[in-house]
Amino acid sequence: MSKNIIIRIALLALVAFQPIANADSLRDRLKELRDRNRPAKQEPQPAPNNASASEEKEFKIPPIGPIPLEDEVRLGRQIAGNLLGAAPLVKDDMLQQYVNRVGRWVALQSDRPDLKWTFGVIQTDDINAFAAPGGYVFITRGLYATLKDEGELAGVLGHEIAHVQQKHHLKVLQKSQLLDMGANILKKRVDKGGSAAQRIIGSGAEIFSRGLDKDAEFEADRLGVILAARAGYDAWGLPSVLQEISAVSSSDNAVGMLFKTHPHPDERLSRLADAMGERLDSLKTSDNGKGRFYKLAAK
Amino acid sequence: MTISKWMWITLSGLLWGLAIPTLAQQQGVAVKSDDIKAEPFKDAKTVAALNKGDSVTILKKQGGWMEIKVSQRKGWVRVLSVRKGAGGSNAAAEIAGVAGVATGRAGTGQVVSTTGVRGLGEEDLKSAKFNEEELKKAEAAAIAPDQAKQFAAKGALTARQVNWLPTSKTVASEGR
Numbered sequence: 001m002s003k004n005i006i007i008r009i010a011l012l013a014l015v016a017f018q019p020i021a022n023a024d025s026l027r028d029r030l031k032e033l034r035d036r037n038r039p040a041k042q043e044p045q046p047a048p049n050n051a052s053a054s055e056e057k058e059f060k061i062p063p064i065g066p067i068p069l070e071d072e073v074r075l076g077r078q079i080a081g082n083l084l085g086a087a088p089l090v091k092d093d094m095l096q097q098y099v100n101r102v103g104r105w106v107a108l109q110s111d112r113p114d115l116k117w118t119f120g121v122i123q124t125d126d127i128n129a130f131a132a133p134g135g136y137v138f139i140t141r142g143l144y145a146t147l148k149d150e151g152e153l154a155g156v157l158g159h160e161i162a163h164v165q166q167k168h169h170l171k172v173l174q175k176s177q178l179l180d181m182g183a184n185i186l187k188k189r190v191d192k193g194g195s196a197a198q199r200i201i202g203s204g205a206e207i208f209s210r211g212l213d214k215d216a217e218f219e220a221d222r223l224g225v226i227l228a229a230r231a232g233y234d235a236w237g238l239p240s241v242l243q244e245i246s247a248v249s250s251s252d253n254a255v256g257m258l259f260k261t262h263p264h265p266d267e268r269l270s271r272l273a274d275a276m277g278e279r280l281d282s283l284k285t286s287d288n289g290k291g292r293f294y295k296l297a298a299k
Numbered sequence: 300m301t302i303s304k305w306m307w308i309t310l311s312g313l314l315w316g317l318a319i320p321t322l323a324q325q326q327g328v329a330v331k332s333d334d335i336k337a338e339p340f341k342d343a344k345t346v347a348a349l350n351k352g353d354s355v356t357i358l359k360k361q362g363g364w365m366e367i368k369v370s371q372r373k374g375w376v377r378v379l380s381v382r383k384g385a386g387g388s389n390a391a392a393e394i395a396g397v398a399g400v401a402t403g404r405a406g407t408g409q410v411v412s413t414t415g416v417r418g419l420g421e422e423d424l425k426s427a428k429f430n431e432e433e434l435k436k437a438e439a440a441a442i443a444p445d446q447a448k449q450f451a452a453k454g455a456l457t458a459r460q461v462n463w464l465p466t467s468k469t470v471a472s473e474g475r
Contacts, residue, residue, distance in 0.1 A: 081434040086419055086427035089436055096440045104447035109458060118441040126418035136437075140419070150454070204427035208419075222464040232456035236363050236378050243383050257419055266382065270330065273379035275464040276363075281341050283461070285362040289454035 059196035063178035069134075072170055073116075076134030078197040079169075080118070082205040083130060083138060087122040090141050095121055098294040102150060103137060103157045109230035110165045119157065127245060128258045130208055131160035133170045142254055145296055146244050151288035154231055155238030158224030165223065168216045169207060173200055211261030218263070218271045225272065225280075233288050235280045242269050327367070327381040329353040335374035339364035346374045355381060 061067050061075070089096060096119075103119035115135035122138050127146065129139040137160040147153050163169065177200065201207055221238065229235040246265035248255050262268070332351045336343040339361050349355070349369060358366040364375045451457075 081429040082427045084433035085430035086423045088433045100440050100442050101450040104442050105451045108444055118438050120437045124418045204425045206425040209421040209424045226461050226463055229461045234362050247383050
């Protein structure tokens with residue numbers, strides 16, 4: 001009898017502590033469940049009690065809890081500006097205009113339609129795409145050159161828009177702030193003289209060389225596919241691009257950073273196949289913008 | 300400049316590597332078993348079975364479906380049941396290896412992206428300096444929702460209700 005009680009207590013303790021050990025992933029799961037069932041597209045109102053945000057010296061993001069929109073945009077702007085310092089925009093206004101139109105239309109289907117979404121194609125042969133907090137999305141000329149139609153572009157942009165919607169990079173910065181606070185207990189931080197936003201994001205645009213965790217990438221794939229489909233494109237644009245990239249040798253320089261910071265395309269494709277299953281079979285086939293896909297000028 | 304010349308050769312080599320099998324009939328391999336359908340929809344008649352590992356010839360794509368030929372039978376399977384390249388990713392890597400030959404990099408294995416000769420390697424990203432001018436250009440190109448809606452209408456694109464996809468089972472069972 002008493003043995004039984006001990007076992008019960010032990011079991012209870014196990015169950016009780018499980019959520020604590022997994023608090024992070026549990027919270028993510030819950031959020032995912034909630035988001036999935038939430039039809040309304042509303043931008044959460046930025047918290048008003050952040051007087052320090054406007055003062056450069058005191059600017060820091062809260063290590064836990066929501067980050068005010070104003071601060072998110074400020075960080076995203078700094079990251080975007082740094083990325084453009086590494087690779088400027090392709091000098092083709094028609095191209096930039098086209099990508100902004102497709103991107104803005106896809107972003108309108110997201111949970112954050114009211115952000116000031118900014119899209120661009122940057123001048124590098126690398127095959128990659130980037131999203132910064134606040135709605136900055138860039139794809140490389142190298143990646144654009146592998147695309148075959150507007151549906152594929154919508155899929156790629158959908159993946160990046162999903163990173164912004166889920167605040168993936170923002171959460172990484174928030175986590176590093178938290179670690180930083182821990183480090184400060186031991187050692188007073190040395191001011192490197194950068195701007196406040198720059199101090200939070202580290203050196204240059206290095207946030208893009210570290211990458212996100214795999215689950216964030218798989219999630220962005222699943223959401224990206226749906227964003228493109230909601231915008232009236234085929235749901236198979238993103239998978240099709242992944243199939244193409246999968247055929248590029250991993251030893252090719254052009255995909256070096258992409259393969260380093262993302263799961264292999266084959267793994268992403270099999271996760272997508274599991275998630276998509278037959279779910280999107282009833283979607284009407286799309287013309288994907290009726291063949292108006294903008295062709296790159298020869299260099 | 301020699302570097303940009305090599306870049307160009309790499310890129311065109313790569314494009315050729317991708318383009319040739321697209322123009323000809325492309326090879327693929329079944330990554331999962333699936334029904335081969337007479338037409339590109341779920342309720343169409345099943346004409347044969349596709350087995351994981353089967354080599355297929357890809358004839359065309361239509362939405363989520365792909366027309367294939369496998370041992371003289373033609374039919375439609377789901378796009379994600381087939382991976383391009385004759386033997387899965389290994390063979391696909393061989394196809395891309397054509398580009399490697401063109402650049403003289405064949406057989407060198409993993410080329411670390413930090414060489415930074417071109418593109419966006421680790422060092423390029425880390426040492427990047429804020430470019431206000433380019434950022435303002437980018438921001439000036441941003442458009443309003445109404446413009447995006449007009450653009451969509453011109454392309455006959457209509458917004459539609461589609462539910463988010465569930466987390467796949469494998470993801471759910473994989474603890475952190």
